[in-house]
Amino acid sequence: MDRLYLYDTTLRDGQQTQGVQFSASEKTEIAQMLDALGIDYIEGGWPGANPTDSEFFDNPPATRATLTAFGMTKRAGRSAGNDEVLAAVLNAGTGSVCLVGKTHDFHVREALGISLDENVENIRASLAHLKAQGREAIFDAEHFFDGWKANRDYALQCLLAARDAGARWIVLCDTNGGTLPHEIGAITEAVIAAGIPGDWLGIHTHDDTGNAVAGSLAAIRAGARQVQGTLNGLGERCGNANLTTLIATLALKEEFAPLVPQISKAALTSLLKTSRRLDEILNRQPAPGAPYVGPSAFAHKAGLHASAIVKNPATYEHVPPEAVGNARIIPMSNQAGQSNLRARLQDAGLVVPEGADLAAILTDIKIREDQGYAYDGAQASFELLARKHLGQLPKFFVVERYRVIVERRRNAMGQQISVSEAVVVVEMDGQRVMSVSESHGESDADDRGPVNALWRALAKDLGPFQAAIDDMRLVDFRVRITNGGTDAVTRVTIDSEDRDGHRWSTVGVSPNIVDASFEALQDAVVWKLIRDGARP
């Protein structure tokens, strides 16, 4: 069957993005998301190049996708078996190994400083070594397109060396991102004509001219049957081909859909969630206009468009937003806003009485978002706000005051230690309850800081509500400085989880990070009490 293999390099090339540094556990989580999407190859990193990549390959996640280790062809002057960099890559024990090697004569001379023949031999011997070790061998032909333009015979000689050494895939890389799509298409065709079948060829592009996706599609149309990219287009400089975009286009456009049976309709609807989770891991705001998954990707602002959309969504949408888990937004239409809000409230299990003043809720949300709140990522706080307007917010307790102290000093042994102490005073059912919590220890790791101390003080003694509280914990905490009106304020979003793994998110905003955190903590507790059916 003619089919296209999807090769993800978020964990390797994506990690080359400025400011991006995955931990090993984040790598594992991302690999699992990629696997759920239906990706064929997951390039996990370069074993031996840094501690994180090594740690990841020491305990690789179980995936249906083929986990692939990345490295480079052996260096000159030693055998493939005696190259310790290559040995570290092979030691990761993956079934598939991808080695990058040079194919541009200029680079062989300038960057490696070896002869053209030595380089060809390095490619041949390295790929043959992979094959001899029983691995699926992949060759990333670095700077191939520039190499082809400069010295076609030599570039091709490098590919043929890899092919003859037993490479399963030969990946044409536009490493500096400067080759335009029509060139990529034409050169890929020429390579196929020169004797490397399309179903041995992969394409790897970068977005330095904003054409990485188009270049990939051009190579696929020319016959290449592996495409490399990264989630959300992460990667060195301007990023790699955006696999999030490519997956949607390949699966939804008639011309390409038969090539990607591995992307199921159901998996495709998780595309937005996957993209957003990666942004969360990176603490990045989603790109508003990202194709398919951007928060604005299906926002119809122009009056002419919005009115036509109401008649028939196909008028201004090339694909239905639901196909990728996204939703249509009509920002200027108050009517659409209200019906949208009603649907969301009903989804949350709220009773919305006839004649409820939904416009007042929308106005309040707009005012609060202007102050720095963001309800998109904090559904639980949004629900509490709506409940307040609808008169459906129970008053379980009132926080009268709190105080938190963080002290850093030397202990008796002269070591620097930190201590956090929190006091929370709550009024509940006419009674004042004062709780204190302290964290300290012989090492820094025993102290989790002021927010944790406040949480433990708040959760310590909530009387009749204690059972509900004991069943929850804080799992994530995100902080962003944003503009509230004219001043910078701190927005804190907290994710909480119960023992069954249900998660909910709450938000707090204040110039003071502790106050913002406490607001989000309180919302988290109140939302849990309501969900558990507690009564004041």
Added chain:
Amino acid sequence: MDRLYLYDTTLRDGQQTQGVQFSASEKTEIAQMLDALGIDYIEGGWPGANPTDSEFFDNPPATRATLTAFGMTKRAGRSAGNDEVLAAVLNAGTGSVCLVGKTHDFHVREALGISLDENVENIRASLAHLKAQGREAIFDAEHFFDGWKANRDYALQCLLAARDAGARWIVLCDTNGGTLPHEIGAITEAVIAAGIPGDWLGIHTHDDTGNAVAGSLAAIRAGARQVQGTLNGLGERCGNANLTTLIATLALKEEFAPLVPQISKAALTSLLKTSRRLDEILNRQPAPGAPYVGPSAFAHKAGLHASAIVKNPATYEHVPPEAVGNARIIPMSNQAGQSNLRARLQDAGLVVPEGADLAAILTDIKIREDQGYAYDGAQASFELLARKHLGQLPKFFVVERYRVIVERRRNAMGQQISVSEAVVVVEMDGQRVMSVSESHGESDADDRGPVNALWRALAKDLGPFQAAIDDMRLVDFRVRITNGGTDAVTRVTIDSEDRDGHRWSTVGVSPNIVDASFEALQDAVVWKLIRDGARP
């Protein structure tokens, strides 16, 4: 001369971006920037559609570029001269007028609800009316590519009606962004073959599949000689073709450069500044990986790349960053190699002695990044770390202990207020100095939280170093939870600025957010003291 006309619609289609609303004076400033770049047409908005656009056209800026008013073809059942919407557009008095009209039979029936012939007559009469009024007439053929695929004869009939009525330009619009570049190229060729010369044809694409730039280039290669787009790719949904990207590609790629003599080398170097100024107007962060102008567009993080770049920048750059006013960055991280490190240290003005143990610095960076540090966004902390290894880190002061208290309670008037108090004890030149700072007030806005309180206590009395400290302030603060080894830790990055606007970034990591912040604060101060040439 065969030449390509650049048509900017930032002020019209760009204003359809969710969350974007220009004022009339912002429109004027943007028009002036576009004019300085060498754009041929500036579409200023839709006169009569909203007060801002009308205000802009009432006092249009003087530009070398042709200012263009946008509107739609006349409605059915009235003459072009009696359509008040069209009259408002003409009243703006621009030399050039662009009218959008339908060319997709489905839209004529679904959205307009008129007959196919009526629509053709609306196009003809409207364009003829522009011509009769002595204006340059431009026809935006809405949904043209979908229309062509659905009913080729009808779509073409609409274009020919515009041509025969005297339109100077007929612009093929991929309004919903769903047509792929190879289709755009092929259909543009077919239109030219059907009798509309390429130098009457324009192309207008949207980025819903991430191919707006590629689609534009495909149409230009097919012969179209006007290209429409927006600065930074603003626009409805996923945005329009990014003109910032297109200008650079057209001017810098050999194949296209002869087509755009209006973009001078000098104007091209202002591309980055223009892009950033638009972000400032919109209060948006620049997209890190935007082609050519992104802050990371020329950031070489991979060790292999960075070492080659040092030898010859052309190895990993398809164009020189200076050509668009950008600059090369070699960030430090655990991906980096020794040559990368040496280049960075020299850039920072450090003396790197022969035989310095650069490997030890890299190892330390790798260990610390594993603990949660990230140095590629915190150059100043990286420099301090390197100085420590090289024995070039002066000891200005030692922080013996600190304590911060945040208290939220009611004041005498019963209002909730927050108070933050910090104490810092520093040893300096054999002396202990204890400083305290307090923030509180009648309103929340008077309290900036514990980090600010600590900063003020630390900065209060640093004796001989006070002048250097008084000349700096904290301008941004970023927090993320990350994994340090097996535990979650908090990473805080702080940006500081001096009075001359120089910025530097520092990082701190700890399970306790206050400790992490304090570490970054301390680095910020020490880096400033070194830069100012202070001596302990």
